[in-house]
Amino acid sequence: MAMTLEQFLRHATHQLAASSPSPRLDAEVLFMHVTGLSRTALITRALEPVSAEIEKRLQELLVRRVRGEPVAYLTGRREFWSMELRVTPDVLIPRPETELLVEQALALIPEDSDWTIADLGTGTGAIALAIAKERPRCHVIATDASETALSVARGNAQHLNIENIEFRHGVWLTPLAGSESDMIVSNPPYVRVGDPHLEQGDVRFEPQTALVAGADGLDAIRCIATDAASHLRPGGWLLFEHGYDQAQAVRTLLETHGFDRVVSFRDAAGHERVTAGCSYD
Numbered sequence: 001m002a003m004t005l006e007q008f009l010r011h012a013t014h015q016l017a018a019s020s021p022s023p024r025l026d027a028e029v030l031f032m033h034v035t036g037l038s039r040t041a042l043i044t045r046a047l048e049p050v051s052a053e054i055e056k057r058l059q060e061l062l063v064r065r066v067r068g069e070p071v072a073y074l075t076g077r078r079e080f081w082s083m084e085l086r087v088t089p090d091v092l093i094p095r096p097e098t099e100l101l102v103e104q105a106l107a108l109i110p111e112d113s114d115w116t117i118a119d120l121g122t123g124t125g126a127i128a129l130a131i132a133k134e135r136p137r138c139h140v141i142a143t144d145a146s147e148t149a150l151s152v153a154r155g156n157a158q159h160l161n162i163e164n165i166e167f168r169h170g171v172w173l174t175p176l177a178g179s180e181s182d183m184i185v186s187n188p189p190y191v192r193v194g195d196p197h198l199e200q201g202d203v204r205f206e207p208q209t210a211l212v213a214g215a216d217g218l219d220a221i222r223c224i225a226t227d228a229a230s231h232l233r234p235g236g237w238l239l240f241e242h243g244y245d246q247a248q249a250v251r252t253l254l255e256t257h258g259f260d261r262v263v264s265f266r267d268a269a270g271h272e273r274v275t276a277g278c279s280y281d
Protein backbone atom coordinates (compact mmCIF):
# COMPACT_ATOMS: atom_id res chain seq x y z
CA MET A 1 0.00 0.00 0.00
CA ALA A 2 1.25 3.51 -0.84
CA MET A 3 2.61 5.64 1.99
CA THR A 4 0.83 8.87 2.83
CA LEU A 5 2.72 12.12 2.36
CA GLU A 6 3.32 12.42 6.12
CA GLN A 7 4.43 8.79 6.38
CA PHE A 8 6.86 9.34 3.53
CA LEU A 9 8.27 12.49 5.16
CA ARG A 10 8.83 10.57 8.42
CA HIS A 11 10.46 7.73 6.54
CA ALA A 12 12.73 10.19 4.66
CA THR A 13 13.59 12.07 7.88
CA HIS A 14 14.63 8.80 9.48
CA GLN A 15 16.75 7.92 6.43
CA LEU A 16 18.55 11.31 6.58
CA ALA A 17 18.97 11.46 10.35
CA ALA A 18 22.55 10.20 10.46
CA SER A 19 23.86 12.29 7.54
CA SER A 20 22.08 15.66 7.77
CA PRO A 21 21.90 18.27 10.54
CA SER A 22 18.34 19.12 9.41
CA PRO A 23 16.74 15.85 8.23
CA ARG A 24 13.05 16.87 8.41
CA LEU A 25 13.67 20.19 6.64
CA ASP A 26 15.74 18.46 3.93
CA ALA A 27 13.00 15.87 3.42
CA GLU A 28 10.37 18.61 3.07
CA VAL A 29 12.47 20.70 0.65
CA LEU A 30 13.17 17.67 -1.55
CA PHE A 31 9.49 16.68 -1.45
CA MET A 32 8.39 20.20 -2.46
CA HIS A 33 11.02 20.22 -5.23
CA VAL A 34 9.84 16.94 -6.78
CA THR A 35 6.09 17.48 -6.37
CA GLY A 36 5.87 21.26 -6.79
CA LEU A 37 3.73 21.39 -3.63
CA SER A 38 3.89 24.37 -1.26
CA ARG A 39 4.82 24.09 2.41
CA THR A 40 1.16 24.63 3.31
CA ALA A 41 0.15 21.74 1.04
CA LEU A 42 2.55 19.44 2.90
CA ILE A 43 0.27 19.96 5.91
CA THR A 44 -3.15 20.11 4.25
CA ARG A 45 -2.44 17.05 2.05
CA ALA A 46 -0.54 15.06 4.69
CA LEU A 47 -2.90 12.08 4.49
CA GLU A 48 -2.89 11.74 0.67
CA PRO A 49 -0.99 8.80 -0.83
CA VAL A 50 2.38 9.33 -2.55
CA SER A 51 2.50 7.83 -6.04
CA ALA A 52 5.08 5.19 -6.93
CA GLU A 53 6.63 7.56 -9.50
CA ILE A 54 7.11 10.40 -6.96
CA GLU A 55 8.41 7.95 -4.38
CA LYS A 56 11.00 6.62 -6.84
CA ARG A 57 12.24 10.10 -7.80
CA LEU A 58 12.43 11.16 -4.16
CA GLN A 59 14.21 7.99 -3.16
CA GLU A 60 16.95 8.73 -5.74
CA LEU A 61 17.47 12.20 -4.24
CA LEU A 62 17.47 10.83 -0.69
CA VAL A 63 20.26 8.41 -1.57
CA ARG A 64 22.34 11.30 -2.94
CA ARG A 65 21.59 13.39 0.15
CA VAL A 66 22.63 10.49 2.42
CA ARG A 67 25.95 10.50 0.51
CA GLY A 68 26.32 14.15 1.50
CA GLU A 69 25.34 16.10 -1.61
CA PRO A 70 23.99 19.52 -0.59
CA VAL A 71 20.23 20.01 -0.87
CA ALA A 72 20.80 23.13 -3.01
CA TYR A 73 22.69 21.09 -5.61
CA LEU A 74 19.91 18.47 -5.61
CA THR A 75 17.17 21.05 -6.15
CA GLY A 76 19.34 23.46 -8.20
CA ARG A 77 18.02 26.37 -6.16
CA ARG A 78 18.79 28.44 -3.07
CA GLU A 79 17.11 31.52 -1.68
CA PHE A 80 19.24 34.58 -0.93
CA TRP A 81 17.97 38.06 -0.04
CA SER A 82 14.42 36.87 -0.92
CA MET A 83 15.55 35.99 -4.47
CA GLU A 84 15.47 32.44 -5.77
CA LEU A 85 18.87 31.76 -7.31
CA ARG A 86 19.83 28.94 -9.62
CA VAL A 87 22.74 26.96 -8.17
CA THR A 88 24.99 24.35 -9.79
CA PRO A 89 28.02 22.45 -8.46
CA ASP A 90 30.17 25.04 -10.32
CA VAL A 91 29.30 27.71 -7.76
CA LEU A 92 29.39 28.19 -4.03
CA ILE A 93 25.96 27.84 -2.44
CA PRO A 94 25.08 31.33 -1.13
CA ARG A 95 25.09 31.43 2.68
CA PRO A 96 22.59 33.35 4.83
CA GLU A 97 25.51 34.99 6.69
CA THR A 98 26.57 36.71 3.45
CA GLU A 99 23.43 38.86 3.79
CA LEU A 100 25.44 40.77 6.46
CA LEU A 101 27.80 41.97 3.71
CA VAL A 102 24.82 43.08 1.60
CA GLU A 103 23.25 44.89 4.58
CA GLN A 104 26.47 46.78 5.38
CA ALA A 105 27.07 47.66 1.73
CA LEU A 106 23.51 49.00 1.40
CA ALA A 107 23.92 51.03 4.58
CA LEU A 108 26.76 52.91 2.83
CA ILE A 109 25.10 53.37 -0.59
CA PRO A 110 22.70 56.33 -0.68
CA GLU A 111 19.18 55.24 -1.78
CA ASP A 112 19.07 57.25 -5.01
CA SER A 113 22.75 57.11 -5.90
CA ASP A 114 24.10 56.10 -9.29
CA TRP A 115 27.28 54.52 -7.98
CA THR A 116 29.38 51.95 -9.79
CA ILE A 117 29.77 48.93 -7.53
CA ALA A 118 31.96 45.89 -8.21
CA ASP A 119 31.38 42.44 -6.70
CA LEU A 120 34.57 40.37 -7.06
CA GLY A 121 34.11 36.58 -7.16
CA THR A 122 30.38 36.78 -7.75
CA GLY A 123 29.60 33.01 -7.95
CA THR A 124 25.80 32.77 -8.34
CA GLY A 125 25.71 36.58 -8.42
CA ALA A 126 24.09 36.61 -4.97
CA ILE A 127 25.70 39.78 -3.59
CA ALA A 128 25.76 41.67 -6.89
CA LEU A 129 22.12 40.88 -7.66
CA ALA A 130 20.94 41.83 -4.16
CA ILE A 131 22.69 45.21 -4.39
CA ALA A 132 21.53 45.80 -7.99
CA LYS A 133 17.95 44.99 -6.97
CA GLU A 134 17.99 47.30 -3.94
CA ARG A 135 19.78 50.16 -5.75
CA PRO A 136 18.28 50.17 -9.27
CA ARG A 137 20.08 53.40 -10.28
CA CYS A 138 23.49 51.92 -9.48
CA HIS A 139 25.58 50.05 -12.02
CA VAL A 140 26.92 46.75 -10.69
CA ILE A 141 29.93 44.96 -12.19
CA ALA A 142 30.01 41.28 -11.23
CA THR A 143 33.29 39.44 -11.88
CA ASP A 144 34.61 35.93 -11.50
CA ALA A 145 37.63 33.91 -12.64
CA SER A 146 35.25 31.06 -13.46
CA GLU A 147 33.39 31.34 -16.78
CA THR A 148 30.90 28.69 -15.63
CA ALA A 149 30.14 30.65 -12.47
CA LEU A 150 29.60 33.78 -14.58
CA SER A 151 27.12 31.97 -16.82
CA VAL A 152 25.16 30.84 -13.74
CA ALA A 153 25.16 34.45 -12.46
CA ARG A 154 24.10 35.79 -15.87
CA GLY A 155 21.22 33.30 -15.93
CA ASN A 156 20.12 34.45 -12.48
CA ALA A 157 20.12 38.10 -13.57
CA GLN A 158 17.97 37.23 -16.60
CA HIS A 159 15.57 35.09 -14.59
CA LEU A 160 15.18 37.88 -12.00
CA ASN A 161 14.92 40.62 -14.66
CA ILE A 162 17.73 42.59 -13.05
CA GLU A 163 19.31 44.72 -15.76
CA ASN A 164 21.61 47.19 -13.97
CA ILE A 165 24.33 44.56 -13.81
CA GLU A 166 27.24 43.68 -16.07
CA PHE A 167 29.40 40.55 -16.00
CA ARG A 168 33.16 40.51 -16.53
CA HIS A 169 35.53 37.57 -16.56
CA GLY A 170 38.97 37.67 -14.92
CA VAL A 171 41.05 37.38 -11.77
CA TRP A 172 40.28 39.77 -8.91
CA LEU A 173 40.83 43.42 -9.95
CA THR A 174 41.89 42.72 -13.54
CA PRO A 175 38.36 43.03 -15.00
CA LEU A 176 38.10 46.51 -13.44
CA ALA A 177 41.06 47.87 -15.43
CA GLY A 178 40.24 51.32 -16.74
CA SER A 179 37.15 51.86 -14.57
CA GLU A 180 36.82 53.58 -11.21
CA SER A 181 34.26 52.21 -8.77
CA ASP A 182 32.54 53.85 -5.82
CA MET A 183 32.50 50.57 -3.92
CA ILE A 184 34.11 47.14 -4.19
CA VAL A 185 32.56 44.22 -2.28
CA SER A 186 33.80 40.66 -2.12
CA ASN A 187 33.11 37.39 -0.40
CA PRO A 188 36.32 35.74 -1.62
CA PRO A 189 37.67 32.30 -0.67
CA TYR A 190 39.02 32.54 2.90
CA VAL A 191 39.43 28.99 4.21
CA ARG A 192 42.93 27.81 5.16
CA VAL A 193 44.50 24.97 3.15
CA GLY A 194 43.94 21.74 5.08
CA ASP A 195 41.19 23.17 7.31
CA PRO A 196 39.34 20.12 8.70
CA HIS A 197 35.97 21.76 7.89
CA LEU A 198 36.72 21.09 4.21
CA GLU A 199 36.17 17.39 4.95
CA GLN A 200 32.73 17.94 6.51
CA GLY A 201 29.19 18.58 5.27
CA ASP A 202 28.21 20.48 2.14
CA VAL A 203 31.63 22.06 1.48
CA ARG A 204 32.99 18.66 0.37
CA PHE A 205 30.91 19.10 -2.80
CA GLU A 206 31.61 22.79 -3.45
CA PRO A 207 34.39 24.07 -5.77
CA GLN A 208 37.69 24.29 -3.85
CA THR A 209 38.54 27.42 -5.86
CA ALA A 210 35.55 29.13 -4.20
CA LEU A 211 36.67 28.17 -0.70
CA VAL A 212 40.41 27.88 -0.17
CA ALA A 213 42.90 30.76 -0.10
CA GLY A 214 46.39 29.74 0.99
CA ALA A 215 48.01 28.73 4.27
CA ASP A 216 46.31 31.45 6.36
CA GLY A 217 43.15 31.74 4.23
CA LEU A 218 43.98 35.35 3.44
CA ASP A 219 45.64 35.07 0.00
CA ALA A 220 42.60 36.37 -1.91
CA ILE A 221 41.81 39.18 0.56
CA ARG A 222 45.49 40.21 0.56
CA CYS A 223 45.56 40.29 -3.23
CA ILE A 224 42.40 42.39 -3.51
CA ALA A 225 43.26 44.72 -0.60
CA THR A 226 46.71 45.47 -2.02
CA ASP A 227 45.36 46.95 -5.28
CA ALA A 228 41.77 47.93 -4.53
CA ALA A 229 42.42 51.60 -3.67
CA SER A 230 43.72 52.29 -7.20
CA HIS A 231 40.38 51.03 -8.61
CA LEU A 232 38.24 53.15 -6.29
CA ARG A 233 37.45 56.83 -6.36
CA PRO A 234 38.88 58.74 -3.38
CA GLY A 235 36.40 58.14 -0.56
CA GLY A 236 35.21 54.87 -2.14
CA TRP A 237 34.49 51.81 -0.01
CA LEU A 238 35.93 48.30 0.12
CA LEU A 239 34.03 45.60 2.01
CA PHE A 240 34.96 41.97 2.62
CA GLU A 241 33.26 38.99 4.13
CA HIS A 242 35.88 36.88 5.97
CA GLY A 243 36.25 34.12 8.55
CA TYR A 244 35.15 34.63 12.17
CA ASP A 245 38.81 34.84 13.34
CA GLN A 246 40.22 36.96 10.49
CA ALA A 247 38.81 40.42 11.29
CA GLN A 248 41.96 41.81 12.95
CA ALA A 249 44.16 40.60 10.08
CA VAL A 250 41.77 42.10 7.50
CA ARG A 251 41.63 45.45 9.35
CA THR A 252 45.44 45.56 9.37
CA LEU A 253 45.56 44.78 5.63
CA LEU A 254 43.12 47.60 4.84
CA GLU A 255 44.95 50.10 7.05
CA THR A 256 48.23 49.16 5.36
CA HIS A 257 46.90 49.58 1.84
CA GLY A 258 45.30 53.02 1.73
CA PHE A 259 42.09 52.74 3.75
CA ASP A 260 40.84 54.53 6.83
CA ARG A 261 37.56 54.45 8.82
CA VAL A 262 38.23 50.71 8.96
CA VAL A 263 35.52 48.89 10.87
CA SER A 264 34.29 45.30 11.35
CA PHE A 265 30.68 44.19 11.74
CA ARG A 266 29.36 41.27 13.79
CA ASP A 267 26.90 38.61 12.69
CA ALA A 268 23.95 37.43 14.77
CA ALA A 269 26.25 35.02 16.62
CA GLY A 270 28.52 37.94 17.64
CA HIS A 271 31.39 37.08 15.28
CA GLU A 272 33.12 39.82 13.28
CA ARG A 273 32.43 38.57 9.74
CA VAL A 274 32.52 41.73 7.58
CA THR A 275 35.18 44.43 7.45
CA ALA A 276 34.95 47.74 5.56
CA GLY A 277 37.36 50.56 4.83
CA CYS A 278 37.20 53.91 3.01
CA SER A 279 39.93 54.83 0.52
CA TYR A 280 41.78 58.03 1.42
CA ASP A 281 40.30 61.21 -0.06
Ligand SMILES: C[S@@+](CC[C@H](N)C(=O)[O-])C[C@H]1O[C@@H](n2cnc3c(N)ncnc32)[C@H](O)[C@@H]1O
Binds near residue numbers: 122171189190211
Ligand atom coordinates in the same frame (compact mmCIF):
# COMPACT_ATOMS: atom_id res chain seq x y z
C1 LIG B 1 33.36 32.24 -1.57
S1 LIG B 1 32.86 32.23 -3.27
C2 LIG B 1 31.67 33.57 -3.21
C3 LIG B 1 30.58 33.45 -4.21
C4 LIG B 1 29.47 34.52 -4.04
N1 LIG B 1 30.02 35.85 -4.10
C5 LIG B 1 28.73 34.33 -2.72
O1 LIG B 1 28.94 35.13 -1.81
O2 LIG B 1 27.96 33.38 -2.60
C6 LIG B 1 34.28 32.95 -4.06
C7 LIG B 1 34.17 33.19 -5.56
O3 LIG B 1 35.43 33.73 -5.98
C8 LIG B 1 35.76 33.19 -7.24
N2 LIG B 1 37.23 33.26 -7.38
C9 LIG B 1 38.17 32.42 -6.87
N3 LIG B 1 39.40 32.84 -7.21
C10 LIG B 1 39.23 33.95 -7.97
C11 LIG B 1 40.14 34.85 -8.61
N4 LIG B 1 41.47 34.66 -8.56
N5 LIG B 1 39.62 35.90 -9.28
C12 LIG B 1 38.28 36.10 -9.34
N6 LIG B 1 37.38 35.29 -8.76
C13 LIG B 1 37.84 34.23 -8.08
C14 LIG B 1 35.23 31.77 -7.21
O4 LIG B 1 35.04 31.27 -8.52
C15 LIG B 1 33.94 31.95 -6.41
O5 LIG B 1 32.85 32.19 -7.27
